[in-house]
Amino acid sequence: MTTEDEPSSPIHQTTTTNNDTTNNNPNNHNTSSSSSKNNNNNDWDDICLNPFDSSYQTGRTEGYNAGLNSGFKEGQTLGRHKGLEIGIELGFIRGFVTVALEKALIMKEEDNNNNNIRVEKVKKGLQELLIAIDTFPSPDTLFQRADDGGGGG
Structure with missing residues (x-):
């Protein structure tokens, strides 16, 4: 050829x-x-x-996914715990304010005119605090803000 x-x-x-x-x-x-x-x-x-490249890539992908899953679960648990703490604190403060307002009303009736101005200022501040606690957003509203990207405030 x-x-x-x-x-x-x-x-x-x-x-x-x-x-x-x-x-x-x-x-x-x-x-x-x-x-x-x-x-x-x-x-x-x-x-x-590079005999270990495919194993490295597989391990990296599996590790990344496991980390995301673990981080999500940990974040969810932490969020629930902190939410419970905040709810307990707000409930305690609301109870304290309610009792303080009742005491302020009793003091106003029993006291003379000299303390009335001071009691009125305290009463006004406690009522504002009570309104602020009552208008604190519900969990549904907070989560919707977070989902919308609006943050928590």
Whole structure:
């Protein structure tokens, strides 16, 4: 066979230089087998050059997902705990304000005019605090603000 009779495609040239007898036939145009061999060679080269890369990528992905899940659960637990703490504190303050307002009304009735101005100031402040506690947003409103991206305030 002369060089003029050989096909000029790169696939056939590489196969003839490797002395591959199956692809020396100029009528054989099976390029899929040679391209799959190249892909397999590339995969094999990647495995040989860095044998731990696929395990590293798998571990990284699994670790990232596990961290997200763990962080979500931890955040949810912490949020519930802090929400309960805030609710208990607001309830305590509301109870304190209610009792203080009752005492202020009793003091106003029993006291003379000298303390009335002071009792009125205290009563006004306690009523404002009671209104602020009562208008504190419900959990549904707070979560809707957080979902909308509006934050908590």
